[in-house]
Amino acid sequence: MPIYKLLWSARVYDVSSPTPSCEHQKSLNPSPASYSVRFVKENIMSQESTQQRISAWAVTGIGEIVPGDQLGDVIVEACRNAPNGPLQDGDVLVVTQKIVSKAEGRMVEIDPDDPLSHKVLVEQEGVRVVRRRGDLIITETEHGFICANSGIDLSNVERGWAALLPVDSDRSARRIRDIIRAKLGVSVGIIVSDTFGRPWRKGLTDVAIGVAGVAAVLDLRGTPDALGRMMQVTEVCIADEVACAAELVMGKSNGVPVAVVRGLDPLWMRESSMREIVRPPQEDLFR
Amino acid sequence: MPIYKLLWSARVYDVSSPTPSCEHQKSLNPSPASYSVRFVKENIMSQESTQQRISAWAVTGIGEIVPGDQLGDVIVEACRNAPNGPLQDGDVLVVTQKIVSKAEGRMVEIDPDDPLSHKVLVEQEGVRVVRRRGDLIITETEHGFICANSGIDLSNVERGWAALLPVDSDRSARRIRDIIRAKLGVSVGIIVSDTFGRPWRKGLTDVAIGVAGVAAVLDLRGTPDALGRMMQVTEVCIADEVACAAELVMGKSNGVPVAVVRGLDPLWMRESSMREIVRPPQEDLFR
Known part of the structure; x- marks a missing residue:
């Protein structure tokens, strides 16, 4: 059985190519790709070597x-x-x-006994609240990430501090x-x-x-x-x-x-x- | 610095434990866990050995x-x-x-020239359409998976056939x-x-x-x-x-x-x- 070995030619940008039909895709969203790919077909003699x-x-x-x-x-x-x-x-x-956040000084002091101080930070770091249920807040960050609490982290940081995303x-x-x-x-x-x-x-x-x-x-x-x-x-x-x-x-x-x-x-x-x-x-x- | 080595005691089911507060979680949803964990703290002498x-x-x-x-x-x-x-x-x-689908005979014949025959199959295998845009259909399957085309697969199968999920x-x-x-x-x-x-x-x-x-x-x-x-x-x-x-x-x-x-x-x-x-x-x- 021949094996097709791919050669990614990632530097060949092909912005002109049309968005592919989504009929046969498993992607959850149609999206034009940012770069194209060439491939070479190689008949590999030994599977083991590859x-x-x-x-x-x-x-x-x-x-x-x-x-x-x-x-x-x-x-x-x-x-x-x-x-x-x-x-x-x-x-x-x-x-x-x-x-990365620690090294870059993205640490913010919070009141560890006041959950509100964390919550204020979450809303400050998010550009949009996507979902909210009880204490849980899903936000979109300015990076375009959608995640809980604007990605703000309290574990593995000293008590009284929160780590913001880089x-x-x-x-x-x-x-x-x-x-x-x-x-x-x-x-x-x-x-x-x-x-x-x-x-x-x-x-x-x-x-x-x-x-x-x-x-x-x-x-x-x-x-x-x-x-x-x-x-x-x-x-x-x-x-x-x-x-x-x-x-x-x-x-x-x-x-x-x-x-x-x-x-x-x-x-x-x-x-x-x-x-x-x-x-x-x-x-x-x-x- | 001591390292905490975890001992997963996965068989100890603890269905009585309450759902944890979501305040400090990064999970996108609150969810009671299905099993609990014991841990032992061990002071590891050499990091390299672990x-x-x-x-x-x-x-x-x-x-x-x-x-x-x-x-x-x-x-x-x-x-x-x-x-x-x-x-x-x-x-x-x-x-x-x-x-797995092939071995278990989850292959269905479709008309390769009629996109509709694939589409009918997608709707048949889904219990609910979650999103639809153009030719793209996101469905929930009876397994509870939410995915494109009810997980039905056309690549790496012979033309004229579709592979349903196991x-x-x-x-x-x-x-x-x-x-x-x-x-x-x-x-x-x-x-x-x-x-x-x-x-x-x-x-x-x-x-x-x-x-x-x-x-x-x-x-x-x-x-x-x-x-x-x-x-x-x-x-x-x-x-x-x-x-x-x-x-x-x-x-x-x-x-x-x-x-x-x-x-x-x-x-x-x-x-x-x-x-x-x-x-x-x-x-x-x-x-």
Whole structure:
């Protein structure tokens, strides 16, 4: 059975292509893709030689982060040697929002005994309340994220403090990526991750809120499936999937704020931004 | 810095516990948890010895699946030897919905030149239309999933055929798990995965639609964070996160229908079902 190996030509922007018909898509919303894809068909002789394999591990030994810390430097020091490193070209580092917010001074003092002081902050950080029930507030942030409490975080921060979302997590990711490239000489991707709920399904999952050096969304339009038919699934959010893989090793309670994911398709490594993920309101059926 | 290591006591059901306040949660909906958690605090001497690490790989060499195939047997044969196996206790195998539907004969003939024949099927398989725009239909299925086209799939199936969702993917997962245990003597978890869209964010991600032998949702209530405060995030959907990790190695176009994820917390291995994930309508703010 021939295997179709994809060559992502992510830099070939094709803004002129029409929005595809949604008849055969599983996407929840029609959306024009932001970049196009070329593919090459290769008849792989041995399946074994092409088996895809990834690994992910928690970066240990990162201490408490305080405002002013340069996260890139902290990560460089933690990843110089085993077991966290050395890093390789194509590794993707997932960094939790919490330490990005701390390093960038996005900490706000609140009265820990007054729930109202938290609530005021939530409304201040949201541009729109999407749903409200009891104490729960779902808001849209100025980044375009829709999440509980405007993404404001009270766990893993000192009592009396709240962590706001970074102002621009793409920029935060790029800064970390650039420092790692400068100091360790490797080209890595960075995903800033946070933990969001979602409609219809219980349990939270990690998602990307900032990206650098790794694709956020892959566009598979024009790609044949294994039977040579056009793909039904046309856009895959690999940044969210990598954030999920990383969460499995970071856990929620032990405060490990960085993980490395190794073995991703090298063709996914490219410039990117959260604009690939945030769905414009006019394309969204659920606001 | 002491690390808090969690001991999931997943069998201790605690249906009497009240729904937690949502004030400090990031969950999009209040929801009583289905099981409780005990934890033990351990002062780990060396962080390095506890570094969490997972790996995931695509299972190669699985041929075309046809109705009547026993998937457990197919996977057992594929995973007996390297590079796919041998399997170990605690491995989680992610199996795509497509081959489960094929093996279970959930294939329906449609007129490939008449989009209407697909549309009729979509409405037939949905219990409710949630949103409709142009050709796109978001429905709720009888499983309680909310997804495009009632989860009906046209890619990677022969032209003129559509794959319906399995009737009971938990049961499908249990059957595969039981065959692997019987024939290979290892206890693995099984996740049946599908690719769903979601509101607000572009790009699709893989999710669990059936589980066996591995937790679907972890409940972290009562668990302290790294600073000793109560956790803000209380429920994590690890089944969806594992499905995402697997998707990164399976890809969408090369038709690899099974992946192995190794290295997950052994304490996550327990009986489970999709009832942990599907949010009851009365708890949902987005229907």
